[in-house]
Amino acid sequence: MDDLIRNINTLNSQGFTFWIEQEGRLRYMLSQSHPEKEEALIWVKENKEKLLELLKFNVKTPETSIFPYIYKYNVDKQHLSFAQERLWFIEKYEQGTNAYNIPIICKLSKGVSVGILERSIKAIIARHEILRTVIKEDSAGSCYQEVIDTNAYPFEIQKVKCISKKELDENIKRDVTHIYDLSNEYPIRVRVYTLEDSNNKEDKQNQNDSDLSTPTYFLSIVIHHIAFDGWSSGIFLEELKEYYRHYIAEQVGHMSQLKLPPLTIQYKDFALWQRNYLTGDVLAKQLSYWKQRLEGYEPLHLHADYARPAEMDYQGRNIPFELDRDLSLRLREAAKSLGVSLYSLMLAC
Known part of the structure; x- marks a missing residue:
């Protein structure tokens, strides 16, 4: 089942969209210039019954727009x-x-x-x-x-x-x-x-x-x-x-x-889509990017008044304070120029 879902997501990312009409017919849309059109159509025909069962909640009518990239799957374990x-x-x-x-x-x-x-x-x-x-x-x-x-x-x-x-x-x-x-x-x-x-x-x-x-x-x-x-x-x-x-x-x-x-979908549908999307070349590209971005990083050592306990107890409290308008604007400009969020900048201060 996971292989079937993975293939659907791969084809979908290439512009191949599936849906089921209200009378129960499996329909699809594919660009005529798709480089592997014939192979994709053969795969769809070979797996038609499985696709009908898996996508039976994605019912569309000709008047509705093509449904989202995230499918609503019918699987036993999400x-x-x-x-x-x-x-x-x-x-x-x-x-x-x-x-x-x-x-x-x-x-x-x-x-x-x-x-x-x-x-x-x-x-x-x-x-x-x-x-x-x-x-x-x-x-x-x-x-x-x-x-x-x-x-x-x-x-x-x-x-x-x-x-x-x-x-x-x-x-x-x-x-x-x-x-x-x-x-x-x-x-x-x-x-x-x-x-x-x-x-x-x-x-x-x-x-x-x-x-x-x-x-x-x-x-x-x-x-x-x-x-x-x-x-x-x-x-x-x-x-x-x-x-x-x-x-x-x-x-x-x-x-x-x-x-x-x-x-049209629930969170579990997103979770399954995410699992099958972040694989192969997509995952490799993401990992490569973040490895490059985080290369040579240094751990952030926050100055504290007391030593941290050996076992985290999650005890703490909020201490509200205000920054004046001029300082706030300068901090935002600094974060923008560095290409980081204001949250990250404040942590580093």
Whole structure:
């Protein structure tokens, strides 16, 4: 199966595009000037049935544009991406760590429908398979992705009542520091906290008398980095707003159309594409480039006030500071002239 996928990606990179029409026919597009046109056509005919089975999710109609370079494959075991594999190695080496948890913690505004919010979050998890994916290993020690069946194992959002701000903070800290069992549980945890604290003076001062009996809600979402990153946060929050808007409109009887495009591929499809794309000449070219760029590098020694512990404990804190506008502009210009990111320049300072 891997050889078949590798051949598809090779042909695709040469301008040979495959798709399946709605009636189930295998179609392709190939430049007339392709240097190996005849050989490619022979290979397609010899592997027609396998291609139909493998690409059966890539259905197109004549009116639609040619589908993306990344195919949606039908395979039993989906490989991890290189980034996922690195994180999986760290998880195994550390025997579980919370260093790669990404928290989204917020206080909900008055009037937010908690029920609709929960429904919206579950809709996002159903939409994005990576948020319900576990990592498995076969008998040979090879790891692969497996999507959780939400019908068999529904995603649960826990509701927790807290009687004090201290109890709330302790609960959220437990959420943020949770160590995931990435082989058996969703890589996302969601909690809705209700704070009924008569001593919470700050909130009470901001409430009208009619609101004094209304509890304050907090939303805790913690997602492991193996399924999420900084770029994902913006997508997640935008989709959450759209699902919430859509369900609220439906609840009050308004006609509403969900303004989210269907997903033509999932992250696992990208992972498989990446695995088969970064091989052969492509991989050799990338390795050659970075070996040349990094030749003669020197390790970066950051000056620290204390000696590093023998075993990393991931303890630390943020220390905010500001640079004036003039210095900021000069640093950006310096980074630009050196051809490096501002992040790299600041590390080297």
